Amino acid sequence: METKPIIYGETALNKLVEWLRITGKPQKIETVVQEYLRILHKYMREG
Amino acid sequence: MSGPNFGGTPEQQNLAKEIFQLMTFQGAFFATEAPIKQTLTNLVTFLAHKNKQPADHVRSEVEAALHENQQIFCREEQGAEVLYLTTQKGAYTLREDDISHTFQQRLYEPENPYSLEDLSVVISTTRPALTIVEPVFVSDYWQQRLEQSTSRSSEEVPSFAGEEDRESSDLEVERITEAEAEPETEEPESLLQTSAPLEILSEAEVDEVKLTLLEVINAQKADETVTFSSQPMPSEAPLSEPPPKPTFGEQGEQGEQVEVLIELPPPPPPPLPPPPAKPIYFTLPNGVLIDLNLPAEDLLASHGPALKTALLERLDQDPFRRIVRFGNSLFSDSQVNNLGKNALRKIGDYIVEDGEPLTDTKLVGEIYQRNPRQEDYESFRFSLNYRLSRERDFEFVGIEGVCLWSFKGLPTIGTKRIKTSEMAQLTAYLMEGYDESLSLQSAESIQQTGTVDRFLTFFEWQYGILPFDASLMALLPQPMLADQRRSVLRFESPQHFSNYLVEVRYPTGNRGGWLQGLEDFFHEHLVAGALIRLARTEEPNVFTITYEETPDEEDRLLTLDEKKNKLTFMDTVYYCAVDKDQLLAQSRFGKFKNLKALPISDRRKAENMLKHVFEMIGDKLGTRTEPSYRLDFETLYIAYNVLRPSSRPYLMALLKDDEAYFPDLSAGPNLYCYKPEPEPEDLTTDEEQEEEGLSQLWGYDDED
Numbered sequence: 001m002e003t004k005p006i007i008y009g010e011t012a013l014n015k016l017v018e019w020l021r022i023t024g025k026p027q028k029i030e031t032v033v034q035e036y037l038r039i040l041h042k043y044m045r046e047g
Numbered sequence: 048m049s050g051p052n053f054g055g056t057p058e059q060q061n062l063a064k065e066i067f068q069l070m071t072f073q074g075a076f077f078a079t080e081a082p083i084k085q086t087l088t089n090l091v092t093f094l095a096h097k098n099k100q101p102a103d104h105v106r107s108e109v110e111a112a113l114h115e116n117q118q119i120f121c122r123e124e125q126g127a128e129v130l131y132l133t134t135q136k137g138a139y140t141l142r143e144d145d146i147s148h149t150f151q152q153r154l155y156e157p158e159n160p161y162s163l164e165d166l167s168v169v170i171s172t173t174r175p176a177l178t179i180v181e182p183v184f185v186s187d188y189w190q191q192r193l194e195q196s197t198s199r200s201s202e203e204v205p206s207f208a209g210e211e212d213r214e215s216s217d218l219e220v221e222r223i224t225e226a227e228a229e230p231e232t233e234e235p236e237s238l239l240q241t242s243a244p245l246e247i248l249s250e251a252e253v254d255e256v257k258l259t260l261l262e263v264i265n266a267q268k269a270d271e272t273v274t275f276s277s278q279p280m281p282s283e284a285p286l287s288e289p290p291p292k293p294t295f296g297e298q299g300e301q302g303e304q305v306e307v308l309i310e311l312p313p314p315p316p317p318p319l320p321p322p323p324a325k326p327i328y329f330t331l332p333n334g335v336l337i338d339l340n341l342p343a344e345d346l347l348a349s350h351g352p353a354l355k356t357a358l359l360e361r362l363d364q365d366p367f368r369r370i371v372r373f374g375n376s377l378f379s380d381s382q383v384n385n386l387g388k389n390a391l392r393k394i395g396d397y398i399v400e401d402g403e404p405l406t407d408t409k410l411v412g413e414i415y416q417r418n419p420r421q422e423d424y425e426s427f428r429f430s431l432n433y434r435l436s437r438e439r440d441f442e443f444v445g446i447e448g449v450c451l452w453s454f455k456g457l458p459t460i461g462t463k464r465i466k467t468s469e470m471a472q473l474t475a476y477l478m479e480g481y482d483e484s485l486s487l488q489s490a491e492s493i494q495q496t497g498t499v500d501r502f503l504t505f506f507e508w509q510y511g512i513l514p515f516d517a518s519l520m521a522l523l524p525q526p527m528l529a530d531q532r533r534s535v536l537r538f539e540s541p542q543h544f545s546n547y548l549v550e551v552r553y554p555t556g557n558r559g560g561w562l563q564g565l566e567d568f569f570h571e572h573l574v575a576g577a578l579i580r581l582a583r584t585e586e587p588n589v590f591t592i593t594y595e596e597t598p599d600e601e602d603r604l605l606t607l608d609e610k611k612n613k614l615t616f617m618d619t620v621y622y623c624a625v626d627k628d629q630l631l632a633q634s635r636f637g638k639f640k641n642l643k644a645l646p647i648s649d650r651r652k653a654e655n656m657l658k659h660v661f662e663m664i665g666d667k668l669g670t671r672t673e674p675s676y677r678l679d680f681e682t683l684y685i686a687y688n689v690l691r692p693s694s695r696p697y698l699m700a701l702l703k704d705d706e707a708y709f710p711d712l713s714a715g716p717n718l719y720c721y722k723p724e725p726e727p728e729d730l731t732t733d734e735e736q737e738e739e740g741l742s743q744l745w746g747y748d749d750e751d
Contacts, residue, residue: 009361
């Protein structure tokens, strides 16, 4: 299976925006990076 | 409203009408069809009393009159009591509810509803599993082989039956083709030989076989194919054969051997262990390889700064700016509140009116009346900070944890006698590596204890300025924003119950930083040479400044006469602990009054100041035409710090850079001499004067 390239800060950014919107309040950069890594991992696993 | 028509004789009609009016009056508030009941006894008692007639006579008359009007009065007997019923409408009919078509009935249709088990036939509570075709990567090599073999097999099929030698590496497609093209090919004895005649068993036989089969299944749980045969089971069960349905057959010509082959549906496969995670890598701009299979917490711990920086850079480049940030906080742009011009002006006016920078919490609370208990408090606070950060007239002067905002109309904090650009140049030596502030106290110690001790120089005392050296850098908070130039802190004096706003100017490029705003405190309580202590508090933007108090001492100390703009000595009483070597007393540093209070712009040139100090307070040696000056290093350091801030390493570097300065080892260990280049004699002036006299005498110009 061909692996999709990851552009950090661009790939699955919509999902990160959506997560931020759902949280409803500003988040610290550490929390955002952690969540973004999880989103990227899930995104790549699910294809 | 017209009443009902009454029957009977006129007397009976009148009586019936009277009773009807009596009863409808009784039930005046009843519904039109609601029954109004009255007993015969009550009616008789009332009418007998009213008409003053015997009750028996009245009873018979009432019964007769109401009997004649049965359509209006409904008679009802409850034991010995007789009741008459009527309605406002005039005729009572027993109410009958229409239950021919009810919701309750509909729920139970048909009469014999399905049982719960049968309902599952109609209603499925489970979602059918979707068939997901997983893409399988097939290398080009096999794809090419497949194409070749397919084309070849299609060509060879007619003559395939006669071909005996086959390459073992042929694909399965070829084998399938072979099987279809050569049905007569001998195969190992299989129970699945459909060419043999089959016999259909009776239901009883099938049930018996099933029971036996279940026993065997219990004994051999894992078998997929169960064969009943008098013959031993072939070792190679044709598992790849397609028929999934139970097949009952007989093998052998005699019909003695009955073979039943039932292929059971394959048991659910045991849960497989999760497949090993395939590596998912990506590379950060700085070349660091990140494995996404590692937990996010571990990645953040090991590559946190690089991950943060890379993400923030990317977000800043996002053309849609979907995620905005202020400091270390990120938020969705679509949820950021907007602030109009009026709101911004209102905030600016509020800050100017207060006279000093204000925190975001104060602005949010006092202007917008919001409190932290409100759900949208944090998002509104972020919106305010984000919007103000994009306005030119507002400047962020806070630190991490305390967002302070300044407005363009606010008064300057600290001295106005030194321009920002000039001070930045005066402290540039800190950026050139001549910082000695950590020689007595390490940065770790400062961070651990939260205190910094230092002696005040004359320049620091005079202008209320402290260079932002490494020791203060270890103590004070760092700027929160990348492009932040300054922050405002509050310094409290617990000894005098006073507090001062202090502006921290952060270093930029090759320009140094400094603190300003302590001028009043220094002049009021301290002298040059005093030992002060700066300490952190629980509030991140609040610090304390203290000194050791001593009994009063009086001395003639150096001071700057503002009116005459010159340095002079004045009688001064002080109450603080000082370093006697750095106390600028006239008895020791009397020559310091020769130093000129040069403009700050002139003091920026460090070499000129060094020369000035040597010439003004150094011991004059040599001749008039070839003078030289000698000065010990410690006095040079103190005198130099009267005019501008510096450090010992910086002074030493200045001395070494110029050949005019050299150590005078013959006179002492720390003595330095300065021998300026001899100035050429002013011959030009004499020649010019002589030439000018001749020109006047002879009457010609230089140009002739």
